[in-house]
Amino acid sequence: MNNMNHSIHEFAVQLIQNCPVCQKVKPIGIVEVIDEKPMNYLLRASCKFCNSGMMLKVQVMPNGLFGSVLVTDLAANEIERFRKEKAVSVDHVINAHSLSDKAWKEFINS
Numbered sequence: 328m329n330n331m332n333h334s335i336h337e338f339a340v341q342l343i344q345n346c347p348v349c350q351k352v353k354p355i356g357i358v359e360v361i362d363e364k365p366m367n368y369l370l371r372a373s374c375k376f377c378n379s380g381m382m383l384k385v386q387v388m389p390n391g392l393f394g395s396v397l398v399t400d401l402a403a404n405e406i407e408r409f410r411k412e413k414a415v416s417v418d419h420v421i422n423a424h425s426l427s428d429k430a431w432k433e434f435i436n437s
């Protein structure tokens with residue numbers, strides 16, 4: 328682990344005092360960097376006790392670290408893939424509704 332990766336691991340350790348799932352103290356195990364910009368990181372961390380996944384958005388400010396955390400079951404490569412995909416459009420929702428409506432009508436008429 329190089330110095331920068333060590334610092335990034337420390338960011339996660341400082342931000343997450345307790346696992347949001349199992350509540351154990353100092354839960355941070357493996358930390359993966361998904362995106363890195365100057366003083367701004369998107370990370371995926373695992374709890375070393377229950378192996379729950381967490382996605383962390385970390386900003387390094389002059390007066391400390393700011394971050395938000397989401398519990399996730401996505402792997403780092405899946406977070407990266409979904410991050411790059413386009414948002415769901417109204418057309419996608421209408422098409423999905425039409426398909427499910429058609430499938431339902433076929434089911435009840437069979």
Ligand SMILES: [Zn+2]
Nearest residue numbers: 346349374377
């Ligand atoms: Zn845990």
